[in-house]
Structure formats: C-alpha cells, structure tokens
Amino acid sequence: MSKKLILGAVAFIIIIQLIIALQIKPDMSAIGTPPHKVKEIFGRSIPFNGVNVTTVTVSWGIMFFLIVVSIIINTRLRQVPGRTQMIFEIVIEFFDKLCRDTMGDKGHIFMPYVATLFLFILCSNWIGILPFSFIEEPTRDLNTTLGLGIIAFFVAHIAAICYKGIFRYIADYFEPMFEIKGVKIPNVLFFPINAIGELGKLVSHSFRLYGNILGGAIIIQVISNLTRYMILPIGLNLFFGLFVGAVQAFVFAMLALTYIAVLVEG
Amino acid sequence: MDTQSLVLVYAYLGAGFSIGLGAIGPAYGIGLAASKACQAVTRQPHASGSIMKTMLVGQAVSESPAIFALLIAIFLTFKIYNLPDEVSIIHMAMLLAAGLCAGLGSLGPGVGSGVANASACEGVGRDPELEAPLLRTMLIGQAVSQSTSVYALVISMCLLFVI
Numbered sequence: 001m002s003k004k005l006i007l008g009a010v011a012f013i014i015i016i017q018l019i020i021a022l023q024i025k026p027d028m029s030a031i032g033t034p035p036h037k038v039k040e041i042f043g044r045s046i047p048f049n050g051v052n053v054t055t056v057t058v059s060w061g062i063m064f065f066l067i068v069v070s071i072i073i074n075t076r077l078r079q080v081p082g083r084t085q086m087i088f089e090i091v092i093e094f095f096d097k098l099c100r101d102t103m104g105d106k107g108h109i110f111m112p113y114v115a116t117l118f119l120f121i122l123c124s125n126w127i128g129i130l131p132f133s134f135i136e137e138p139t140r141d142l143n144t145t146l147g148l149g150i151i152a153f154f155v156a157h158i159a160a161i162c163y164k165g166i167f168r169y170i171a172d173y174f175e176p177m178f179e180i181k182g183v184k185i186p187n188v189l190f191f192p193i194n195a196i197g198e199l200g201k202l203v204s205h206s207f208r209l210y211g212n213i214l215g216g217a218i219i220i221q222v223i224s225n226l227t228r229y230m231i232l233p234i235g236l237n238l239f240f241g242l243f244v245g246a247v248q249a250f251v252f253a254m255l256a257l258t259y260i261a262v263l264v265e266g
Numbered sequence: 267m268d269t270q271s272l273v274l275v276y277a278y279l280g281a282g283f284s285i286g287l288g289a290i291g292p293a294y295g296i297g298l299a300a301s302k303a304c305q306a307v308t309r310q311p312h313a314s315g316s317i318m319k320t321m322l323v324g325q326a327v328s329e330s331p332a333i334f335a336l337l338i339a340i341f342l343t344f345k346i347y348n349l350p351d352e353v354s355i356i357h358m359a360m361l362l363a364a365g366l367c368a369g370l371g372s373l374g375p376g377v378g379s380g381v382a383n384a385s386a387c388e389g390v391g392r393d394p395e396l397e398a399p400l401l402r403t404m405l406i407g408q409a410v411s412q413s414t415s416v417y418a419l420v421i422s423m424c425l426l427f428v429i
Contacts, residue, residue: 098402203420204413211419212330215337222340239326247327251409258406 014231021228052141059138062123066116091115098254103261106163110260113155117148118253125213125245129237139213142206149206152256153198160263172263205255212248216240269353274346276358280365281342284422287369288335288376295328295380302384306391313394320390320401324383327408331372331379331415338368338422345426364425371418379408 037050073088081089095115099107121139128137138144161169173194174186220240224233303321307314342365350357386404390397 200413200417204410204416207416207420208330208409208412211334211337211416215330215333218337218340219333243326247323247405251327251405254402254406255409 017230021230052143054134054136055138055141055144058127058135059124059144062120062127062138066119066123091119095253099257102257103264106264107257107261110155110159110257114253114257117152117256118249121148121209121249121252122246125249126241128213128217128245129241137213137217139209140217142210145206145210148209148252149202152205152259153202155256156260156263157198159260163264201259205252205259209248209252212244216244270349273349273353273357273361277342277345277361280362281339282365283362284335284342284365284369285332285339287366288339288372289332291373291376292329292332292380293376295377295383296325298377298380299324299328299383299387303387303391306387309391310394313390316394316397317387317390320397320404321383321387323401324379324386324404324408327405327412328376328379328383330412331376334415334419335368335372338364338419338426341426360425364422367418367425368422371422372415375412375415378411382407382411 038053039046039050070088073085076085078085092111092115095118096108096111099111099114101107103110124137124139124144127135128140157169160172164172171186173191174188175190175194177187178185217240220233220236223236227233299321303317306317310317342361345361382404386400389400
C-alpha cells in the first residue's frame with residue numbers, strides 16, 4: 001500500500017515537473033553579472049559604491065532569527081531539557097569542548113564568538129536552498145565574508161596583544177631570531193614575510209567561503225537551467241547547499257579559532 | 267573576423283583550459299584518498315563505516331579547487347552576455363590568463379589536500395577511535411593547503427571583473 005502511494009507521489013511530481021519544465025526557457029544571461037546594487041537612498045548617495053539590498057536584508061533576517069530563538073530558549077531553560085533545548089545544549093557543549101581542546105582553559109572566553117560565527121554562517125549557507133528568487137545566500141556576496149574575515153582578524157590580533165603584551169606581539173613579527181652567544185637579535189628580513197602572511201590569512205579565510213558558496217550556487221543555477229528544473233537540482237541542493245554549507249561553516253569557525261590560538265600561544 | 271568574436275575565441279579557450287587543467291589535481295588527490303581508504307578497510311573491516319565517512323568528507327573538501335576552476339570556466343563561457351562595448355587585444359589576454367590561472371592554480375592544492383585525506387583514512391584504519399580528532403585536523407589542514415588555489419581564484423576574478 002505505502003509503496004504504491006510513494007510511487008504514485010513520485011510519478012505525480014515528475015509529471016508536474018515536466019509540465020512546468022516545458023514552460024521554462026533557459027536563461028543564462030544573469031550568470032556572471034555583478035549583483036544589483038542600490039546607490040542612492042532619499043536623494044543621498046551611499047558610500048563604498050552602493051549596497052546590495054538582498055544581502056543586507058537576508059543577513060539582518062538571519063540575525064533577528066538567531067537572536068529571537070536564543071532569547072526564547074534562554075527564558076525556557078529547564079533542569080530536564082526538552083528536545084529543542086537538547087539540540088542547543090549539544091551545539092554549545094561541542095564548541096566549548098572544541099575551544100578547550102584547542103587553547104586550554106583560555107579557550108572558554110572565545111566559545112561564544114566561535115559558536116555565533118558557526119551558527120550565523122550555517123544559517124546563511126542553508127537559506128539558499130529555499131525556493132524563492134528574492135532570497136540569496138548572504139555569504140555569496142564578498143562583502144559579508146570579507147566583513148566576517150576582518151572581524152576574525154581583529155579578534156585574533158587584539159586577543160594576542162591582551163594576552164602577550166604589545167612588545168612580545170611586535171617581537172613575534174621578527175621571528176625566527178638570530179642567536180649569537182645567547183643574545184637574541186630581531187631579524188628584520190622576516191618582518192615583511194610575516195606581515196604579508198597575516199594579510200594572506202585574511203584573504204584566504206574570507207575568499208574560501210565566498211568561492212565555495214558562490215561556486216555551488218552558480219553550478220546549481222546553470223544545471224537547473226540546463227535540465228529545466230527536473231529532479232537533478234534536488235541532489236545538487238543537498239550536496240552544495242546542506243553538505244558543503246555545513247562543512248564550510250565549520251571550517252570557517254574552526255580556522256578563526258586556530259588563528260586566535262596560533263597568535264595567542266605562538 | 268571582428269574583434270568581438272576574437273575575444274570570445276579567447277574566452278572559450280580560457281574556459282577549456284581552466285576546467286581541463288583544474289580537474290587533474292583534485293582527481294588525482296581524490297583517487298589517492300580512495301585507494302588508501304581501500305587499504306584501510308582491508309586492515310580493519312569492522313571500521314569501514316568511519317573510514318568511509320572520513321573519505322567522503324575529505325573528498326568533498328578536496329574538490330573545492332575543482333569547483334573554483336569550474337566557476338571561472340562558467341564565467342568565461344557566459345562572457346558573451348556581458349562583454350564590454352569596446353574590446354581590444356588586452357581583453358583577449360585577460361580572458362585566456364584568467365582561465366590558465368584558475369586551471370594551473372588548482373593542480374597543486376588538489377593533490378595536496380587529497381594526500382592529507384589519504385593519510386587521514388590510513389590513520390582511521392590504524393586506530394578507529396581517533397576518528398574525530400583526525401577528521402578535525404584533516405579539515406583544517408586541507409583548508410589551509412587550499413589557500414593557494416584561493417589566491418589563484420582571487421587573481422582570475424580580478425582579471426575577469428575588476429580590470
């Protein structure tokens with residue numbers, strides 16, 4: 001009985017898809033064009049060459065969602081957790097353990113930052129699988145990922161200055177030092193290499209997320225157009241939307257933590 | 267032939283070079299990981315589930331250089347829709363260079379992250395209880411080893427859009 005029902009449902013979906021597919025004409029002209037930007041608001045021009053409205057509204061929506069959910073969960077904390085509280089406790093405990101494993105007891109302070117980063121990027125990556133044309137992943141826009149990368153950069157460097165002091169922080173740029181008869185002499189030659197290495201971390205950190213999410217989104221778009229939205233896009237959305245989105249969110253949060261650990265303990 | 271279509275010739279050449287060269291490295295890396303996973307399953311048949319998981323997650327991450335190359339190839343293929351009005355010989359060089367950059371740039375990182383994945387599979391085969399820390403170390407190492415392909419992506423996108 002249930003097998004027949006499932007087969008019937010699949011056949012029904014395929015027929016509906018066929019009917020829809022015959023109406024759609026492939027349109028590739030939107031691929032590779034820069035995103036639509038609003039350059040003026042109330043007669044005043046916006047600095048930095050305009051604002052991408054979709055990115056801003058969707059990321060504000062995600063922030064609103066996360067804040068509201070966490071307030072609701074926090075007001076209903078119980079000794080014996082329910083299902084929803086359980087999920088959030090698992091996430092928090094996982095990141096707490098991760099931070100403690102990476103940095104020792106110091107890592108406890110960075111847990112809220114890393115967990116927030118992960119949850120925000122996860123929601124941003126997963127929102128792309130919703131079938132509405134006005135919703136796009138905020139992480140598909142370089143501005144979002146570069147902003148997150150710059151935040152991680154400043155958190156790591158300010159944490160390093162707080163933990164090590166400004167002099168040891170600056171001295172680290174001159175590593176590895178010469179050692180003559182037990183006296184350490186700072187090596188000026190290595191300063192540019194170390195400085196560029198720090199900037200390279202920022203660039204690769206933010207562009208990795210951007211490239212992966214944009215690549216997945218555009219591949220889905222192209223193949224959906226070629227197959228006229230038949231069946232295949234579901235699997236692609238599962239792989240590029242859910243799986244790659246989750247892995248990249250974890251990698252981003254984990255790398256931010258690793259950069260902090262390297263700078264604080266190095 | 268007019269200049270507009272000559273530019274398109276170079277765009278299509280670049281697209282071919284990009285994904286053609288860019289598929290070599292990740293393919294080799296992914297195959298290496300699969301072969302090491304097979305060896306690990308031979309050694310510890312009861313741990314085949316966790317070996318499979320490590321292999322699949324690692325392969326999905328080592329594919330990302332190929333995804334970058336594919337992204338540039340798709341941009342180059344659909345360049346016909348947003349070509350600038352006045353084109354010159356510089357545009358031809360830029361499009362070909364963008365393709366070559368993305369293609370050659372993903373050779374090394376693909377192999378490198380595949381090797382990391384292979385070692386992680388081998389490690390899970392030796393001690394299946396260490397699966398979680400191995401997976402974490404592998405992910406971080408692969409992400410850092412792919413930085414170079416990210417740099418190649420940055421330069422090809424600059425060539426395509428900025429100049």
